[in-house]
Amino acid sequence: EAQVTQNPRYLITVTGKKLTVTCSQNMNHEYMSWYRQDPGLGLRQIYYSMNVEVTDKGDVPEGYKVSRKEKRNFPLILESPSPNQTSLYFCASSPTGATEAFFGQGTRLTVV
């Protein structure tokens, strides 16, 4: 089954404790991206990747890092999380920039 898998689905952490949210897709897609969703602000793109070792900033990249060492994986790294990064995060993948995008089920992160 074609899918984008995020882990964990829920995470509560403390300020400053480094964390990684994993994203994996099984469709051999080149394009992957991360979004955060906050009430009243909709979905905002954090980072995107066009292929292995190629990434670029979206609209809200501050405080986040990503890596794309393998085509299927695109982890989101928060080196020093802060409470303003409490949000619902989605990973997505698509074959190209203009084709159907598949989204993961989301990761609800709370930073206290």
Added chain:
Amino acid sequence: DAKTTQPNSMESNEEEPVHLPCNHSTISGTDYIHWYRQLPSQGPEYVIHGLTSNVNNRMASLAIAEDRKSSTLILHRATLRDAAVYYCILRKTSYDKVIFGPGTSLSVIP
């Protein structure tokens, strides 16, 4: 970055057609028009996309204005399961940023 504007909310009666509008007056020639929807507590789900011609699939139809500055997502018979937030976005074939607006919250009345 080309942006889209949509009404904040719309209502429809069950079993009736729904026309969801989207304006994208700064669209460029390489922008594809995509529609996604997000049901409560779920990730966004692809609905349909097109470039210049109208498109149909099992979920919906997409009508694109001749000048491409606006488009309309058509749900032919709304069901309660269609109640969701619908997003209209522009995407390029070449890899680029994606900008989601707040979308249109569709309510379906039984």
